[in-house]
Amino acid sequence: MAQRTRLSPDLRRAQLLKLGVELLSTRTLDELSIDDLAAEAGISTGLLFHYFGSKREFHLAVARAAATQLLDFLAPDPALPPVPRMRQSLIGFVDYVTQNRDAYTSLVRGAATGDEAMRALFEQTRTAIAEIVLHNVDDLGIEPTPKLAMTVRGWVAFAEEVTITWLRQEEVDRDGLLELLERGFFQLAMVAVGVDAVAPYLPDLS
């Protein structure tokens, strides 16, 4: 249990959000109660409501913090060339989902609530991930056509679903998952923009 220490309201709020996101590693957002968090933080539920206003605001703030953390995990390293940079982001993505399974499932599917703000957060997060990928693709010299942009968004959904499914099974290892996501991306990009634009990046599949 955390010690009671005197912190500024902003720091205390940030600390509570961090704890909220940590608790999501073992429960969905729906299951995350104000009582649980208050007990873990060693404060009263009244004080928690003081920081977050309502259960809805608290859930939304935790979801935002989790989305920010996800984007941190897959933030591209500008020092790397595009292909290794993308691989590094993919590893970050898989690691995040592995470590925050329930949080990820409930957050990124946007299924935790019917709340408009939660759905907007889901859309923003998916759009931010798609933009990271499109930026990489642009650095590879592949023209980001409308069809490619659609494909990239679709591939993000593919990567999410494959990774969630992967967590529930034991036959495919982590390297197999990463290979499927990375190679899958270039194969789909090839369908969208033609083989010539993507050929230099296509791994040998035979």
Add this chain to the structure above:
Amino acid sequence: MAQRTRLSPDLRRAQLLKLGVELLSTRTLDELSIDDLAAEAGISTGLLFHYFGSKREFHLAVARAAATQLLDFLAPDPALPPVPRMRQSLIGFVDYVTQNRDAYTSLVRGAATGDEAMRALFEQTRTAIAEIVLHNVDDLGIEPTPKLAMTVRGWVAFAEEVTITWLRQEEVDRDGLLELLERGFFQLAMVAVGVDAVAPYLPDLS
């Protein structure tokens, strides 16, 4: 507006569900009120509650009816060989999503409510679609390995996201969408099970 006619309770309930699903073509499930449906059906809200018990039960019943309708649209024709059969299912899918845009977005994303039953419905629907695809793949003589099963689920998510994105733009036409979904499938399957197993079905992309 529908006429008041005497129907058996089962028929009346089915008729109300049909109307509910129709109304989803122009509004999300969240926006579908008991009042709207009662007004459209020409009955009292009290009678509607008599049939469905609660707003939650009504929404769940409409969602189930919409999911059933979606699966009807993409039911495979057993008389066709696997590749045209899959193309026909894809056309059914795209047509359904085009005609039921809001319903599809709110239902299949499972984002309409945080309700456990709604999420289970979403999972069942996605699993049913994946099973249709896996059955086709099996008929092509491609072995359904665990990696391919993961890939198929991922491709269903890809197809959903690409189609929803496609509805919001005007640069890519329907044929371009269908080609992206169909070719994308075989390219992803190739990553999962190797080029030899899928090669006979790979379209020429050069």
